[in-house]
Amino acid sequence: MTTTTVSAPAATMRDGYKDYGSGEAAVRALDGINVSMARGEFTAIMGPSGSGKSTLLHTLAGLDNLSAGSSTIADTVITDLSEAQITEVRRKYIGFVFQSFNLIPSLSAKENITLPLDISGTKVDPAWFDEIIGILGLKDRLTHLPAELSGGQQQRVAVARALVARPEIIFADEPSGNLDSKSGSELLAFMQRAVKEFGQTIVMVTHDPTAASYADRILFLEDGKIVDEMREPTADRVLDRMKQMGH
Amino acid sequence: MFRLALKSVRHNPKRLILTAFAVALGVSLVAATQVFTNALSSGFSDLFEDIYSGSDVIVEAAPTTDDEAGDPFAAAEGIFTPEEVEEIAAVDGVEIAGGGLQVDGSVLASGYADAGATDSLSGGPPSQIFNWVGDPRIDQATLIDGRGIESQGEIVLDLDAAPALGYELGDEVAIATLDGVSTFELVGTIRFGDSNNLQGATLAFIEDADAHDLAGDPNYSSVSVVAEEGQDLDRLASDISGVIPEGTRAITGEDKAAEQTEELNDVLQYVDIFAIAFGLIALFVGAYIIVNTFRIIVTQRTREFGLMRAIGVTGKQIRRMILLEAVVIAFIASTLGIIMGYLLALAFSWLVSLFAGDIFGTLTLPLDAVLWSYGLGTAVTLIAAIMPAIHASRIAPMEALRESATSGKKPLKVRNIVGAAMFLVGAGVVTLGLYADFERPYIYVGVGAVTLVIGATLLSAQILSPLAGAMRPALWKWFRVDGKLAANNIQREPRRSSNTAAALMIGVMLLALVATFTESLKTVVTEEFSSTRADAFATSTQGAMPYGAIDVIESVDGVALTSSIGFSQAEYDGVAYSVAVLEPETASEVVEYQSDPSVDDLGSGEAYIDPTIVDLGVEVGDEITLTAGENDITLEVAGTLAREGEGNFWIDFATGEDLLGEVSIVQTLVVYDDSVVADDADNADSATTVTEQTELVQEALAEDYPLVFLAQPGQLEQLANTFIDLLLGVISALLGSALVIALLGVANTLLLSVTERTREIGLLRAVGLKKSSVWRMITVESMVMAVFGTVMGMVLGVALGSALVLSLADFGFDGVTIPWVWLIVYTVAAAIAGVLAAVWPAWRASRLNILAAIAADG
Structure with missing residues (x-):
């Protein structure tokens, strides 16, 4: 795989700080984060509980505001945007996969997948749609409601939804966290394929070394700071690194 | 368990706010009604006390059983001769006895004849015109300005009415009665009772002889007695009873006021029932919201209940807990509702008093209102919470372990069957109530309608x-x-x-x-x-159409004919029915009556009967006897009417006079001469239009009969x-x-x-x-x-x-x-x-x- 370093990064953060609460009870969740997510790269963010990895994901994605610093999505500085404008950015450039409850219960799998396009009023590209659901093996499941799908299928529908609008970047928050290991690794393999074959950018938060090993690069977070970075990871290397961090 | 319920309410008050408010709104309507009618009752009871407090004993016609709670302000017939009043005055312990007489008439506003009176089809507030006794205790009048009445041709008005009607001392005051307009000189103004609390009416006094003249009655309708000091009033009343004619009674002023208040309360009770019915509708609607709220809350708390069940709480205890929650909400909501209801009554009585004057007593919160409010509020909330509570008590401990609280997709089959059954039963019961002759049809209609509505809800x-x-x-x-x-x-x-x-x-x-x-x-x-073929309807804004006014109308050029109709009541077979009195010669000229044979053929000594009477088994050719007061007449049934609602019996004026004495005319229908008067639409330049002709007739009436108005159909x-x-x-x-x-x-x-x-x-x-x-x-x-x-x-x-x-x-x-x-x-x-x-x-x-x-x- 040839990585192109010419194009601008999909998402960046400069001097990102995030505080919760104030005074004595103040907690610093992000403590001077400088990070850049290159296009077409699969990044995993790892760290122990409370290290601020979820906060980093949320602030990068514009779901939460930074206390100080700035962040960009597709060259747009989102830190100063209004709520409505950030919503617009999310709709245009970002796809999400959450740990659970990814789908609207009253919509069929297909409707869930096309939801972002429906919201923005964009037409579905049928070829692209067919390709995604072909890869994710959802062809027979399209008319089913979420309640009629297995956990793995539900997460695949969520990934399909994230992919369908070809977003600038996909944020995934423990996407395999609720799945058994087989479904989990299948899902992560799909995500990896999306990065390799379609040049999709993905940022994933996880605490599972095996899941992280599917990524191109891993950022290690501790106490709101990026303490290490690992390229071409394997599960064993990740595990060793985590042990050093007191895991 | 109660603490748990209370905690649950406190823990999540937001979801219960609207529920409580819905209950409170329904309750407030109930409470407001009761506060309102209570205030109205106490306001009138004050008035009655004002009216009767001056007289220690009142002598009046004994109330008859079939004489239902009538208008307490209407003039009664004279039954006491001046001699009888003297006899009462001569009873031991009586300081003074004054005969009272009320004149059926209306005090006209100054300049009435010039005012564009034709527009006001509804009369103003009523006038109360009495004979002047001269004793402030009996007249209940305190002189404020000028002097009392000393001779015939003089009048005093209450202090609010004189300026309101545009009169000053020395002015000629016009009074319209059945016989026309009379004028009196205003010599003084008086205050009624302590605060001139007249509920908007005009109070006038004229000289005793004038009152007898205007009323056309030499007698008095009641006698007010003031006792000498220290008298036992009850004994005095029974002493007076000994000298008064049969069919009359002596009653203490205090008792009389209480009696009147009671009669009024009977009437107000219907107002209460009417308004509470709407309160119940509101609560019924509120019940739906309570059901929904509890249903949703139970769903949302499925895991919580499952957990409780898992740690050993019984289903019964969970049910009790939810019902207790309902009671807590009901209590809070009812309290809120009572407060809101009181404020509502306060606002409404203020609004009414802007238009009708100060007719309310102090607004208090009657105990009844509080009990009803809490009772209804709690009952409705509890009943509505029962189904969700049962549902919650059936939650299995396993539910606690479920990932998410997805409500089971239970099919609607049972609901549909129950709904359809209730809908049909409800419809059936309503039909029965409407068409079958049950003792209390409204109960069937009401219960049926509620069942039908619940059925429809389930089906919807x-x-x-x-x-x-x-x-x-x-x-x-x-x-x-x-x-x-x-x-x-x-x-x-x-x-x-x-x-x-x-x-x-x-x-x-x-x-x-x-x-x-x-x-x-x-x-x-x-x-x-x-x-109708009539060009105009003539009616009087106060009481019956004066006979003289009909003569005036007929004398106007261009009037072809008039046909008058009177309504009264008479007893047939011991039951009171309505009787319409018509002029058969002209009736069919003005209205297309549907009768067999035509109304033209109705002769003296004959009657037509409507379907109600036909249903009693009376047939054409039968002899029937009608009774009104002391008069009995026997009539031959000569025809039938097609519809109800226009009088049970039809008779002509000659028969009417035999039965009723003087027939009081409700309205006179007027037909204009076609050769003189053109339809408004024809717009013939030379001819008079119907509107112009009506104005002509109105002008002719203005002088003597200002209370008679003509209106086109x-x-x-x-x-x-x-x-x-x-x-x-x-x-x-x-x-x-x-x-x-x-x-x-x-x-x-x-x-x-x-x-x-x-x-x-x-x-x-x-x-x-x-x-x-x-x-x-x-x-x-x-x-x-x-x-x-x-x-x-x-x-x-x-x-x-x-x-x-x-x-x-x-x-x-x-x-x-x-x-x-x-x-x-x-x-x-x-x-x-x-x-x-x-x-x-x-x-x-x-x-x-x-x-x-x-x-x-x-």
Whole structure:
């Protein structure tokens, strides 16, 4: 795989700080984060509980505001945007996969997948749609409601939804966290394929070394700071690194 | 268990706010009514005390049993001769006895003849004209200005009326009576009682002889007695009883005031029942909201209950806990309702006193109101909470372990069967109540209607769910993804959605029912007035048409003929029936009466009978005896009438005079001479128009009979329709509270389902749904439910209204008129209301913090 370093990064953060609460009870969740997510790269963010990895994901994605610093999505500085404008950015450039409850219960799998396009009023590209659901093996499941799908299928529908609008970047928050290991690794393999074959950018938060090993690069977070970075990871290397961090 | 229930209420008060408010609103209507009528009662009881407190003993006609609580202010017939008054005065212990006599008449405003009187078809406040006794205790009048009456031709007015009518001391005051207009010199003004609390009426006194002249009665109708000091009034009353004629009685002033208050309370009780009925409707609607709220809360707390069950709490205990929660809510809501009701009564009495003067006593909160409010509020809340409580008690411990609280997709089959059964039974019972001759038909109609409505509610889930599905493409087209999601949300919880819509359905159903009825009534009225050949209707704004006025009308050039109609009551076979007195020679010239044979043939000593009497088994050719007072007459039944509602018996004037003495004329129909008067529409330049002719007649009457007004049929039709609209307006206003509650219900359901769908909404926002779209989604959901409830309500209401109208065919209802305009108004209003009801839930939903929402415990 040839990585192109010419194009601008999909998402960046400069001097990102995030505080919760104030005074004595103040907690610093992000403590001077400088990070850049290159296009077409699969990044995993790892760290122990409370290290601020979820906060980093949320602030990068514009779901939460930074206390100080700035962040960009597709060259747009989102830190100063209004709520409505950030919503617009999310709709245009970002796809999400959450740990659970990814789908609207009253919509069929297909409707869930096309939801972002429906919201923005964009037409579905049928070829692209067919390709995604072909890869994710959802062809027979399209008319089913979420309640009629297995956990793995539900997460695949969520990934399909994230992919369908070809977003600038996909944020995934423990996407395999609720799945058994087989479904989990299948899902992560799909995500990896999306990065390799379609040049999709993905940022994933996880605490599972095996899941992280599917990524191109891993950022290690501790106490709101990026303490290490690992390229071409394997599960064993990740595990060793985590042990050093007191895991 | 109680502590747990209380904690649960305290822990999550938001979800119960609207529920409590819905109960409170219904309760407030009940409380307000009672506070209001209580104040009205105490206001009048003060008045009665004022009236009777001066006299220690009152001698008057003994009340007869069939003489129902009549108008306490109407003039009574004279029964005491001046000699009898003297005899009463001679009884030991009597200081003074004064005969009282009231004149049937009206004090006219200054310059009455010049005023454009033709426009005022309804008279002003009534006048009370009495003979002047000269003793302030008996007259109940304190002289304020000028002097008392000393000779004939003088008058005193109460201090408020004199300026209001435009008179100053020394002016000539005009009084209109049946015989024409008389004038008196104003010599003084008086204050009635302590505060001139006259409920808006004009009080006037004239000299004793003048009063006898005007009343056309040499006798007094009552005698007021002031006792010498230290007398035992009860004994004095019984002493006086010994000297008064048969059929009269002596009663102490105190007892009389109490008696009058009691009679008034009997009347007010009907007001209470009427208004409380609307309060109950409001509470019934509120019950739907309570059911929904508890149902949703139970669903949301499934895991909690499952956990409780797992650690050993019994189902019974859970049920008890929920019912206790209901009691806590009911208590808070009822308390709130009582406060709101009191404020409502306060506001309303203030509003009324702006127009009608100070007619209320102090507004107090009667114990009755408090008990009723708590009782009804608690009963309704508890009954509504029973089903959800039972449901909660059946939650299995396993439910605690479930991943998410997805409500089971139970099929609607049982609900449909129960709903259909209730609907049919309800319809059957209503029909029975309307058509079968039961002792208390309204109980059948009421119970049947409630059953029918609950049945319709249960069935509506079956309609609403597929309907929402069917509307998906349309909503998708109009509102894109927001519309589709809204349709899905409705479809997902058919029970909840249909209960919500049903609450609105009930209010709208009643509105549509009333609108259908009043609209049909208007059609009847229009037909009635268009079937008349009379050019004008003459009526008196106070009491009967004076005979002299008829002579005046007939003497005007261009008047072809008049035909007068009188109404009275007479007993047949011991039961009171209405009797219409007509002029057969002219009656068919003015109205197309439907009788067999024609009304022309009605002769003296004959009577026509209506279907009510026919139903008693009376036939043409039978001899019947009518009784009025002491008169008996035997008549031959010579014909039958096609309809009810125009008098049970028809007789002519000669027979009427035999039976009733003087027939009091309700209205005189006037026909103009076609050769002189042209229709307004013809617009012939030379001829006088009907309007001009009517003005001519009115002018002729102005001098002597200013209280007689002529109205053209079109005007009367308009007036009647105005009254019908007013009726519709009053009932709509009373139903308003039920509608507001229903809308609160929509808001409440949405609010709770927004809470339930927190994660879903968070997710939608995360993938890029704008706040405005979230708002629109909730609004569409609300509008669909509101419009659905309204349409259901209209269908049911028009159907029930039509049934009612058809069942009244005997009263001249020819057919059903569907109030299309109103139906459109209701639908538009429902859509707007839907938007309004969505405001709070939509605001909450659109402001949800995305991160918190996604992380929410679903």
